Amino acid sequence: MHSLRLKALAEGLAVPVAALVIWQLACTAGLVNPLVLPSPAAVAARWWAYLAPLEAYDPAHGSWFLWLFSGEMLHDSVASLYRVVVGFAVGAGLALPLGLFMGSSDLIYRHINPLMQVLRPIPPIAYIPLSILWFGLGNAPAVFLIAIGAFFPVLMNTIAGVRHVDGIYIRAARSLGASRMTIFRRVILPAATPYILSGARIGIGTAFIVVIVAEMIAVNNGLGFRILEAREYFWSDKIIAGMLTIGALGLLIDMGVSRLNNHLLRWHRGLES
Amino acid sequence: MSVQPHPLEAVTQDAVPVHASLPSAASSHATPHIVVTGVDKVFPVPGGEVVALKDIDLTINQGEFVCLLGPSGCGKSTLLNAIAGFSHPTRGGIVVEGRKVIEPGPDRGMVFQEYALFPWMTVAQNIAFGLEIKGMARAAIEARVAELLDMLKLAEFRDRFPKDLSGGMRQRVAIARVLALDSPVMLMDEPFGALDALTRRSLQDELLRIWAATGKTIVFVTHSIEESIYLADRIVVLTYRPGTIKRDLRVDLPRPRDSASAAFNALKRDLSALVTAEQHRFEEVEMKGLTTD
Numbered sequence: 001m002h003s004l005r006l007k008a009l010a011e012g013l014a015v016p017v018a019a020l021v022i023w024q025l026a027c028t029a030g031l032v033n034p035l036v037l038p039s040p041a042a043v044a045a046r047w048w049a050y051l052a053p054l055e056a057y058d059p060a061h062g063s064w065f066l067w068l069f070s071g072e073m074l075h076d077s078v079a080s081l082y083r084v085v086v087g088f089a090v091g092a093g094l095a096l097p098l099g100l101f102m103g104s105s106d107l108i109y110r111h112i113n114p115l116m117q118v119l120r121p122i123p124p125i126a127y128i129p130l131s132i133l134w135f136g137l138g139n140a141p142a143v144f145l146i147a148i149g150a151f152f153p154v155l156m157n158t159i160a161g162v163r164h165v166d167g168i169y170i171r172a173a174r175s176l177g178a179s180r181m182t183i184f185r186r187v188i189l190p191a192a193t194p195y196i197l198s199g200a201r202i203g204i205g206t207a208f209i210v211v212i213v214a215e216m217i218a219v220n221n222g223l224g225f226r227i228l229e230a231r232e233y234f235w236s237d238k239i240i241a242g243m244l245t246i247g248a249l250g251l252l253i254d255m256g257v258s259r260l261n262n263h264l265l266r267w268h269r270g271l272e273s
Numbered sequence: 274m275s276v277q278p279h280p281l282e283a284v285t286q287d288a289v290p291v292h293a294s295l296p297s298a299a300s301s302h303a304t305p306h307i308v309v310t311g312v313d314k315v316f317p318v319p320g321g322e323v324v325a326l327k328d329i330d331l332t333i334n335q336g337e338f339v340c341l342l343g344p345s346g347c348g349k350s351t352l353l354n355a356i357a358g359f360s361h362p363t364r365g366g367i368v369v370e371g372r373k374v375i376e377p378g379p380d381r382g383m384v385f386q387e388y389a390l391f392p393w394m395t396v397a398q399n400i401a402f403g404l405e406i407k408g409m410a411r412a413a414i415e416a417r418v419a420e421l422l423d424m425l426k427l428a429e430f431r432d433r434f435p436k437d438l439s440g441g442m443r444q445r446v447a448i449a450r451v452l453a454l455d456s457p458v459m460l461m462d463e464p465f466g467a468l469d470a471l472t473r474r475s476l477q478d479e480l481l482r483i484w485a486a487t488g489k490t491i492v493f494v495t496h497s498i499e500e501s502i503y504l505a506d507r508i509v510v511l512t513y514r515p516g517t518i519k520r521d522l523r524v525d526l527p528r529p530r531d532s533a534s535a536a537f538n539a540l541k542r543d544l545s546a547l548v549t550a551e552q553h554r555f556e557e558v559e560m561k562g563l564t565t566d
Contacts, residue, residue: 168389171377171383173391173402174376174377175357175358175359175377175378175381176403176406176454177379177403177407178406186391186402187391267392267393267395268436269436
């Protein structure tokens with residue numbers, strides 16, 4: 001078991017390590033301009049510098065713990081994450097009840113669906129000019145854009161989830177004496193959660209894409225802002241270090257959401273643990 | 274040997290014989306429990322309609338175990354669904370316990386072939402569901418659920434989700450969920466149809482044990498002749514389109530029944546002839562449907 005896992009790890013690492021070696025050799029041999037493509041070693045050094053605290057530890061300025069987390073990257077990550085969370089909460093918070101209504105009432109569906117179909121194909125990024133016009137600069141336009149990015153995946157999946165509830169569960173609940181409200185709360189809602197949660201997962205993914213773009217135009221911190229700022233100074237090593245951080249954070253978020261889904265859907269077929 | 278039509282008022286009378294032509298073990302104190310009067314059920318289909326049930330008159334007594342038997346498409350499930358209140362007869366009416374059936378309700382517990390357990394609830398939560406709706410106190414629910422888990426030998430599975438149970442176990446949970454409400458009528462729509470023969474037999478025995486202990490009125494839909502003889506007090510054979518009552522016969526074999534006995538097999542042969550004739554009609558019509566389409 002242990003050796004199998006080691007083998008899998010070795011197989012997975014072989015190609016990336018080879019690529020890094022080739023990349024490093026090309027840079028060391030002077031085949032590429034370091035301004036265009038810095039060496040992996042330079043990127044790693046810059047990544048570390050981005051992560052580490054900017055100043056030496058000074059007890060006069062507060063606790064050691066706070067100092068440890070005073071690096072620029074951690075501040076940027078927290079700022080980006082905060083926008084993702086708030087934007088997603090706003091978008092999903094609106095989409096979920098609307099989706100539940102649209103999924104359970106044909107009347108509401110017929111009235112609202114055409115509008116949603118018209119708005120849905122507009123990419124969140126196309127709202128940038130409007131968001132600046134409406135909200136100026138700062139967190140507000142960023143949250144607005146992220147909310148739009150998260151809104152539609154959650155909405156569409158919630159509608160589909162409610163509409164696809166197997167009729168036999170509703171029949172069983174009715175014959176057990178459940179009222180319409182009870183059926184909605186205890187049958188339709190849980191039966192729709194697999195759809196809703198996969199919508200949420202897509203929504204968070206979209207939110208994470210949108211936050212990077214939003215930070216490039218509206219605010220002056222966050223991971224998206226940082227890599228654009230690095231370009232102004234021709235710090236290509238920092239651009240790549242920032243990109244790697246964005247990737248790592250995205251992966252972490254997705255792993256977290258996936259973990260949460262598996263827990264919430266532990267009853268679901270096809271998710272045997 | 275058809276059942277005599279009963280006026281709806283018959284429900285209020287104390288003793289109404291099931292059918293005069295046949296001796297009935299329970300006839301001396303038979304109380305009508307489910308009264309189906311003049312029921313037709315017509316389904317619209319593209320380019321016409323299908324008469325699933327026609328002129329069904331059927332009185333089922335308190336505590337009776339009745340099997341509705343017939344080939345696919347004979348309307349036996351349609352009749353059961355009408356008694357359950359899931360669908361409304363096109364004509365006629367159904368009265369259960371003196372009340373006209375308008376919608377599904379906990380007085381008529383339903384066990385489905387597909388189990389219909391809520392997959393997001395554990396075994397214990399599934400069984401407790403109906404009791405919670407009823408507004409029973411937490412402690413009383415716990416006690417009742419424990420009792421049912423014991424009765425159906427499910428105690429060690431109480432915190433499992435349905436996906437982790439075998440088909441037989443799932444159907445035990447579905448039966449427990451219906452029994453929890455202690456409804457006087459239990460409706461069963463081919464409940465053991467998807468189970469293997471051994472599991473099937475053990476659940477049939479389990480069901481008979483529960484029936485004997487609780488005295489419920491059971492209406493059980495099946496297409497298995499053997500199963501109907503093994504279980505029922507009375508077998509109602511339905512015809513294929515339109516669904517009418519072809520034969521209504523009482524099974525007087527002593528219980529527990531021995532499916533190898535001569536009497537059992539004689540009855541099986543008789544019923545087989547009846548059902549096979551309907552099966553042939555079913556196949557003919559299906560074939561015609563294929564060629565005219």
